[in-house]
Amino acid sequence: MAVKHQAKLPKLNRDTKHRKALYRIQLCELIENGSLTTTITKAKIIKRHFDKLTTKAKEGTLASRRLVIAELGKPKIANKLIDSIVPTMGDRKSGFTSMRKTLIRRGDSTGMAILKLLVTVPETKEEKKVEEKVTKAK
Numbered sequence: 001m002a003v004k005h006q007a008k009l010p011k012l013n014r015d016t017k018h019r020k021a022l023y024r025i026q027l028c029e030l031i032e033n034g035s036l037t038t039t040i041t042k043a044k045i046i047k048r049h050f051d052k053l054t055t056k057a058k059e060g061t062l063a064s065r066r067l068v069i070a071e072l073g074k075p076k077i078a079n080k081l082i083d084s085i086v087p088t089m090g091d092r093k094s095g096f097t098s099m100r101k102t103l104i105r106r107g108d109s110t111g112m113a114i115l116k117l118l119v120t121v122p123e124t125k126e127e128k129k130v131e132e133k134v135t136k137a138k
Contacts, residue, residue: 028077035116043113047097054096057082088119
């Protein structure tokens with residue numbers, strides 16, 4: 001078996017299951033909100049994972065949809081990615097996100113970054129209904 005040189009990602013002082021859960025949670029937040037504030041190291045990893053996930057979602061087949069759902073663990077968020085975010089990206093082949101370094105976290109002096117999608121995240125019908133209820137209540 002061949003050795004993949006320099007192919008390691010940072011382990012972030014977590015075991016495999018905890019690390020994968022962290023990636024899944026942050027990917028879901030990025031898709032749901034359109035942006036994510038995290039450490040620079042985590043942002044670089046999430047950016048890499050999101051690019052791979054989006055490339056998979058662009059295929060548009062049932063198999064690719066199921067792979068995306070399996071990766072994210074939440075069908076609603078996976079469908080939002082495939083049905084509303086990916087079509088707005090057009091012919092873009094990579095670089096779906098941008099990372100901007102912001103401040104240094106006060107507690108442990110870790111560099112922080114904001115990871116944003118380059119396209120605007122369209123609102124779903126459910127989110128619009130919730131906003132209408134909130135404005136009517138006021």
